[in-house]
Amino acid sequence: MDLQALAIEEAALKTLADAVNDRLKEVKQTMQEALVETGASRVDANLPDGTKVATISRSDAKPAAVVTNPEAFLDWVRKNSPHNVSTRLVTEVRPAYTTALLAEMTAAGAAVVADKETGVVEDVPGVEIRATRSLTHSVRPTKDGRDRIAAAWRDGELGHLNLPQIAAAPAKEAS
Template identity: 45%
Template sequence: MSLKHIAARAAVLSALAEAIDKELKDAKKELQEGLKAAKAESGTQKISIALEEGQDIGSVSLVQPKAAATVTDPDKFLAWAREVRPAEVVTRLVTEVRPAWQALVLTEITAAGVAQWADPQNGLIHDVPGVELQGRAAYTRMTVPDTGRDAIAEAWRTGQLSHLNLLQLTDVPAEETAP
């Protein structure tokens, strides 16, 4: 294979990858909006994915993570940490709670589902100021097992995916594509 051929192949693959990436982002956004609408209308949060001939190739679900503990008022959280665990507070040019301990406290609050922390050293339950449980954005999870990927590859090779309007490279005028 000549260097010119390798360069042309790399350029074409790069251009296609960029175009596919843009189309994929748009399709995933449309899918997530559709799943959110389906959940609101009928409670549907998971659908199967099938090729035209009806062969199931995977599934997609709307995932709504549980609320997570978040420091919403760093000053209040810092004052509380200074009181209950001063060794976890670091003073430099800026005084802050040690990130590892903050992460530990937030993880435990998230697990408990309430802005309280149980001190393992003395068993006291603390209301933690400056921390709230906040909802997190829903996202989609697509599961396509190897058998589904194989079916997609075969459908691509045999030209059976045209009904999906996958990618139209219409941004480049025809006269610019001539060699």
């Protein structure tokens, strides 16, 4: 085992991975902005010869109920379901009840709860329906997409892309 050879290989791979990951973040952000701007939900990734190698698919944020004002929520639960409030050093709504109520409100698409006995629908203060994850997209290669991209890379067919180069470190000024 050549420890020095492994050390330089790992250092080189880490440097390359960092450069690729930095560029990937930039491209992913630009792609997301383009998907939103154009309204496209899906785009095929094709090699220069037209071969489809992947599909980019937009995922929209899913709205869900979240507690935004714990005090107002606690006051509402105290009035409407006091057995689901526990008092210790901290007074809080029982987590299982919070989870159940939030799930019910998420399903309803509104911060409201219907009384099971009377059917009266009531607003729940301290809760809002909000997007719980940011907009994103996924890249799904075709069955042989990774192999085709690797071959195109080896054959120099991806030279038109703005792929990262490892830049020299900026020169330090003498003090």
